[in-house]
Amino acid sequence: MARQAVHPEMADVTLPQVLSALGDPIRLQVVRVLSDGAEHLRADFPHTVADSTLSHHMKTLREAGVVFSRPEGTRCYVSLRSELDDRFPGLVRAVLDADATSA
Amino acid sequence: MARQAVHPEMADVTLPQVLSALGDPIRLQVVRVLSDGAEHLRADFPHTVADSTLSHHMKTLREAGVVFSRPEGTRCYVSLRSELDDRFPGLVRAVLDADATSA
DNA sequence: GTTGATATTCGACGAACATCGACCATTGAA
DNA sequence: TTCAATGGTCGATGTTCGTCGAATATCAAC
Numbered sequence: 491m492a493r494q495a496v497h498p499e500m501a502d503v504t505l506p507q508v509l510s511a512l513g514d515p516i517r518l519q520v521v522r523v524l525s526d527g528a529e530h531l532r533a534d535f536p537h538t539v540a541d542s543t544l545s546h547h548m549k550t551l552r553e554a555g556v557v558f559s560r561p562e563g564t565r566c567y568v569s570l571r572s573e574l575d576d577r578f579p580g581l582v583r584a585v586l587d588a589d590a591t592s593a
Numbered sequence: 594m595a596r597q598a599v600h601p602e603m604a605d606v607t608l609p610q611v612l613s614a615l616g617d618p619i620r621l622q623v624v625r626v627l628s629d630g631a632e633h634l635r636a637d638f639p640h641t642v643a644d645s646t647l648s649h650h651m652k653t654l655r656e657a658g659v660v661f662s663r664p665e666g667t668r669c670y671v672s673l674r675s676e677l678d679d680r681f682p683g684l685v686r687a688v689l690d691a692d693a694t695s696a
Numbered sequence: 697g698t699t700g701a702t703a704t705t706c707g708a709c710g711a712a713c714a715t716c717g718a719c720c721a722t723t724g725a726a
Numbered sequence: 727t728t729c730a731a732t733g734g735t736c737g738a739t740g741t742t743c744g745t746c747g748a749a750t751a752t753c754a755a756c
Contacts, residue, residue: 491619504618505621505688505691505692505695506615506616506617506621507616508616509612509613509616509621509688510612510616510617511616512609512616513610513611513612513613513614514609514613514616514713514714515607515608515609518608520607521741531732532732532733535715539714539715539716540715540716540717541733541734542715542716542717542718542733542734542735543716544733545733545734545735546713546714546715547698547714548733548734549734550713551631556685560728561598561722561733563722563724563732564722564723564724564731564732564733565723565731565733566732566733566734577695578691578694578695579619579690579691579694580687580690580691581666581687581688581691583687584683584686584687584688585608585612585684585687587682587683587684587736588608588681588682588683588684589608591680591681591682592607592608592680617743617744619744634702635702635703635711642744642745642746643704643745643746643747644704645704645706645745645746645747645748646703646745646746647703648703648705649704649705649743649744649745650744651703651704651720652704653743657747664703664752664753665753666702666752666753666754667700667702667703667753668700668701668703668753669702669703669704682701
């Protein structure tokens with residue numbers, strides 16, 4: 491993969507930014523996959539869009555402080571950023587619960 | 594005001610739609626004002642944008658099932674839609690709490 | 697009626713976004 | 727040292743979004 495791991499400081503992350511990032515069906519689907527707390531690879535995420543498009547969504551989630559990307563070799567392990575819960579306690583949980591009960 | 598009351602069925606409201614609606618600073622500010630559970634008038638909302646712009650944001654919130662508009666005379670009373678909490682339990686509360694603790 | 701207050705709609709604009717295909721960068725292995 | 731695999735970046739394109747001012751609709755009060 492190309493370099494890069496631009497993760498913002500949690501203090502710089504705003505609530506509208508986070509909600510906006512979660513307010514897209516594909517990105518929400520990504521977060522749902524990550525909700526088990528484990529690291530996941532590209533293969534676990536939706537193939538409903540082009541790879542480049544998914545990259546874009548990942549970038550959005552990363553820049554909103556929602557996910558953490560850890561490159562390893564040619565792979566890229568993605569997980570939820572736990573610090574997000576320090577900044578906005580209970581928020582992600584509430585969103586995931588809402589997502590689960592609305593299915 | 595022009596006749597209007599396009600409130601969607603709660604069942605048709607999607608989570609991304611709600612999150613997207615809340616993912617804007619001005620709309621979030623509106624929801625914060627409404628968080629006391631009471632009805633509010635235009636005058637209570639931010640004057641930082643043009644009236645027409647605020648109308649637009651109100652429409653977005655209405656169509657996302659977040660707020661309820663009740664015209665009365667020339668006024669327009671706006672409040673949070675309580676059914677939203679039936680559809681996505683705890684969501685709005687979590688967002689408002691996150692908003693409060695991040696200030 | 698006419699006027700004034702209040703809110704929505706309309707038409708327009710630039711900015712931001714989602715999407716794609718094509719290309720580039722990094723790495724591990726043949 | 728090539729090569730394939732993985733994933734990120736770039737440029738283009740069409741769409742949506744936030745914003746405004748102006749026009750319109752509604753109602754109250756005179």
